[in-house]
Amino acid sequence: MAEPRAVEPDVHVTTACPLDCPDGCSLSVGVRDGRIVEIDGGHANDVTRGYICAKVRRFPERVYGPDRLRYPMARTGPKGSNQFARVSWDEALERIVDAVEGVRAKDGAEAILPYCYGGSNGMLTQDATDALFFRRLGASRLLRTVCAAPTGAAAMALYGKMPSVVYQDYPHAKLIVIWGMNPGVSGIHAVPYLRQAQKDGARIVVVDPRVTAQARTADLHLAVRPGTDVVVALAVHRHLFETGRADLAFLAEHATGAAMLRAKAAEWTFERAAEVAGVSAADLETFAEWYATSSPALVRCGWGLERNRNGGSAVMAVLALPAVGGKFGVRGGGYVMSNSAAWGFNRPWLDTPEPPTRAINMNLLGSMLTDPVGTPVNLLFVYNCNPVATVPDQGHVLRGLSREDLFTVVFDQVHTDTVPYADVVLPATTFLEQYDFTRAYGVVSLLLTQPVIDPVGEARSNADVFADLGRRLGLFEEGEPRAELEALVGVLDGLPEDIGSSLKATGRATPLWDGAPVQFVDVFPRTPDRKVHLFPEALDREAPLGLYAYQPDPGSAEFPLALISPSSDRTVSSTLGELPRPDVRLLLHPDDATPRGIADGDDVRVWNVLGEVRVRAQLGSWIRPGTVSLPKGLWRRHTANGSTATALAPATLTDIAGGACFNDARVQVSRANQV
Numbered sequence: 001m002a003e004p005r006a007v008e009p010d011v012h013v014t015t016a017c018p019l020d021c022p023d024g025c026s027l028s029v030g031v032r033d034g035r036i037v038e039i040d041g042g043h044a045n046d047v048t049r050g051y052i053c054a055k056v057r058r059f060p061e062r063v064y065g066p067d068r069l070r071y072p073m074a075r076t077g078p079k080g081s082n083q084f085a086r087v088s089w090d091e092a093l094e095r096i097v098d099a100v101e102g103v104r105a106k107d108g109a110e111a112i113l114p115y116c117y118g119g120s121n122g123m124l125t126q127d128a129t130d131a132l133f134f135r136r137l138g139a140s141r142l143l144r145t146v147c148a149a150p151t152g153a154a155a156m157a158l159y160g161k162m163p164s165v166v167y168q169d170y171p172h173a174k175l176i177v178i179w180g181m182n183p184g185v186s187g188i189h190a191v192p193y194l195r196q197a198q199k200d201g202a203r204i205v206v207v208d209p210r211v212t213a214q215a216r217t218a219d220l221h222l223a224v225r226p227g228t229d230v231v232v233a234l235a236v237h238r239h240l241f242e243t244g245r246a247d248l249a250f251l252a253e254h255a256t257g258a259a260m261l262r263a264k265a266a267e268w269t270f271e272r273a274a275e276v277a278g279v280s281a282a283d284l285e286t287f288a289e290w291y292a293t294s295s296p297a298l299v300r301c302g303w304g305l306e307r308n309r310n311g312g313s314a315v316m317a318v319l320a321l322p323a324v325g326g327k328f329g330v331r332g333g334g335y336v337m338s339n340s341a342a343w344g345f346n347r348p349w350l351d352t353p354e355p356p357t358r359a360i361n362m363n364l365l366g367s368m369l370t371d372p373v374g375t376p377v378n379l380l381f382v383y384n385c386n387p388v389a390t391v392p393d394q395g396h397v398l399r400g401l402s403r404e405d406l407f408t409v410v411f412d413q414v415h416t417d418t419v420p421y422a423d424v425v426l427p428a429t430t431f432l433e434q435y436d437f438t439r440a441y442g443v444v445s446l447l448l449t450q451p452v453i454d455p456v457g458e459a460r461s462n463a464d465v466f467a468d469l470g471r472r473l474g475l476f477e478e479g480e481p482r483a484e485l486e487a488l489v490g491v492l493d494g495l496p497e498d499i500g501s502s503l504k505a506t507g508r509a510t511p512l513w514d515g516a517p518v519q520f521v522d523v524f525p526r527t528p529d530r531k532v533h534l535f536p537e538a539l540d541r542e543a544p545l546g547l548y549a550y551q552p553d554p555g556s557a558e559f560p561l562a563l564i565s566p567s568s569d570r571t572v573s574s575t576l577g578e579l580p581r582p583d584v585r586l587l588l589h590p591d592d593a594t595p596r597g598i599a600d601g602d603d604v605r606v607w608n609v610l611g612e613v614r615v616r617a618q619l620g621s622w623i624r625p626g627t628v629s630l631p632k633g634l635w636r637r638h639t640a641n642g643s644t645a646t647a648l649a650p651a652t653l654t655d656i657a658g659g660a661c662f663n664d665a666r667v668q669v670s671r672a673n674q675v
């Protein structure tokens with residue numbers, strides 16, 4: 001039974017959630033007297049179906065909460081001391097203008113680095129006016145690699161980011177492989193479709209070091225060691241080729257590089273792969289046989305498998321399965337990866353091309369700040385991002401941000417862990433106070449996000465602030481986007497005609513193929529020759545040991561445990577981390593706890609050469625022995641010593657595309673009172 005409402009809304013506004021999540025929910029927001037009183041699911045896209053996650057239901061606590069930034073501030077104490085004084089917008093922006101001009105005159109504009117990632121994924125809040133601003137300034141470019149770099153590069157190289165199978169088609173499948181994804185947490189609207197598929201007789205296979213909700217009810221769970229997916233997938237490829245079930249006719253017509261892939265797979269017998277991945281050879285064989293013999297067979301590839309040294313090759317090998325296995329061409333068959341490129345347009349409203357300035361990998365923030373290569377970074381502009389919480393090697397990031405000569409702007413909605421290191425703090429509107437376009441990467445829908453309430457305090461939108469700054473610096477000309485509404489119209493006008501007019505008329509749009517494509521029937525690879533590239537040479541050259549190579553575990557006797565830090569149901573990355581929650585725990589298997597004398601609830605130290613985290617232990621058998629887990633997106637307040645999982649994550653890069661290796665953290669754990 002629904003709880004009685006505290007306050008009855010007098011109006012419901014339809015809008016959409018642009019947070020970094022595959023589901024892109026349609027929302028119905030209840031407002032009374034200009035205040036949000038409830039947020040629930042809407043019906044403007046086909047999968048929200050009137051319900052949303054518990055996180056976004058709590059969003060009003062963020063909008064009106066004690067951590068909300070309500071006005072601009074300027075630093076009055078040392079970096080990190082969190083001492084600020086309120087200033088006017090005019091003064092805050094003039095300080096930034098002075099700093100930009102000073103840094104540009106002294107070191108050139110490449111000493112300026114925009115730093116942004118996942119805050120709001122809408123088309124207006126990121127890569128719109130902000131991008132124009134930094135492009136025209138000639139700032140350093142940011143390689144946005146903290147997430148989805150390997151998956152994106154793999155999906156692009158193999159298939160030119162061909163659109164994926166949508167949730168609604170899952171029930172057509174007879175086999176669904178959920179690989180390194182946790183839909184019960186990270187994209188909950190897929191779950192009813194998975195359940196329906198299971199009810200209709202589909203088998204489910206989960207590949208995950210943890211016993212996720214889907215693993216619990218799966219027909220087969222391969223609890224692999226983190227970082228070993230590439231050999232598991234190659235063992236399946238080998239089986240398909242060796243037993244004559246590779247679809248050679250499809251490969252001949254639609255693919256290149258099959259022979260190279262086959263050669264790379266040749267060494268990965270079930271026995272060898274099982275040894276490396278820490279699963280049984282019999283289970284691997286069962287999996288491979290099911291995959292060979294089921295159709296439609298669907299591979300849902302997530303992001304958990306990319307966050308390690310082998311991540312790029314792993315995703316390549318997983319996404320190559322439907323091509324080798326001949327699984328395309330039927331509804332419910334093929335693969336699912338990000339659908340962010342499904343629309344086939346790439347921000348046509350950005351009329352200034354990216355300048356040929358240097359590009360900085362965002363995972364290397366700490367070292368770029370303390371030991372720069374080339375021009376130092378002397379002005380850092382953080383927006384849509386909370387690097388102190390979310391970027392690898394937290395200790396190094398903190399040392400970098402502590403540089404007194406670094407001018408840092410933090411533009412955010414709440415008082416994040418990065419705010420204490422700012423020179424100037426700017427308050428941002430939330431998606432409930434601004435316009436945006438929500439283009440999710442799981443469901444295929446494009447929804448209008450619109451203001452439901454007036455901005456809280458003096459908060460302003462990204463579009464407004466970057467236009468204002470650009471004007472002050474003389475980067476924008478007369479008649480260019482001056483404020484959010486003009487930017488909104490600019491985006492609408494830049495969209496393909498049918499999409500723009502549909503959005504204007506109804507607040508939503510669906511792509512030409514009606515949103516539920518069958519791969520190789522309705523949609524084809526968007527590579528130049530429309531073929532699948534199973535062995536792209538550029539990626540083979542890029543990977544340290546070549547494409548599809550397994551780089552062994554970096555672990556050591558000193559740090560024998562693999563620490564992973566997947567999504568939790570409390571936050572979206574670190575967003576909403578300011579809300580009260582039950583205490584945070586390190587999940588470890590009893591087999592790892594007992595020899596260390598650790599009992600459930602004990603205070604523990606988790607450490608390696610990079611840092612140490614102090615939390616309490618939670619013992620559970622829903623993780624494979626040898627692997628321990630902390631939630632992603634923790635704030636410093638969540639642990640006893642102010643360090644989080646990112647303090648233990650190395651700033652090393654994935655084999656391709658320079659991605660983050662959060663799950664390559666190797667650690668030791670002991671009771672906190674022991675040395």
Ligand SMILES: Nc1nc2c(c(=O)[nH]1)N[C@H]1C(S)=C(S)[C@@H](COP(=O)(O)OP(=O)(O)OC[C@H]3O[C@@H](n4cnc5c(=O)[nH]c(N)nc54)[C@H](O)[C@@H]3O)O[C@H]1N2
Nearest residue numbers: 180181182185186207226227302303304566567571572573
């Ligand atoms: N509630 C919630 N939803 C979210 C987010 C959130 O923070 N909270 N974040 C959003 C974002 S930014 C993203 S990118 C997506 C991510 O969504 P997911 O694709 O689900 O990614 P993760 O949560 O990183 O990890 C998924 C699973 O991979 C497992 N895993 C870890 N290492 C490995 C490995 O080496 N191999 C394999 N096979 N599995 C491994 C983890 O145990 C976890 O269950 O979710 C989005 N949705």
Ligand SMILES: Nc1nc2c(c(=O)[nH]1)N[C@H]1C(S)=C(S)[C@@H](COP(=O)(O)OP(=O)(O)OC[C@H]3O[C@@H](n4cnc5c(=O)[nH]c(N)nc54)[C@H](O)[C@@H]3O)O[C@H]1N2
Nearest residue numbers: 117118119120147384385386390411428565573574575662
């Ligand atoms: N340990 C560990 N860490 C991880 C990962 C992991 O697997 N393990 N995964 C990573 C992943 S998948 C991702 S995507 C990254 C994400 O890392 P971040 O990009 O840092 O994403 P968030 O933590 O969501 O922080 C986004 C910030 O943007 C702000 N924001 C939201 N909307 C707006 C807006 O319109 N304007 C402005 N100015 N600000 C806004 C929010 O308030 C929030 O503080 O984290 C990564 N961090």
Ligand SMILES: [Mo]
Nearest residue numbers: 020118147148
């Ligand atoms: Mo992400």
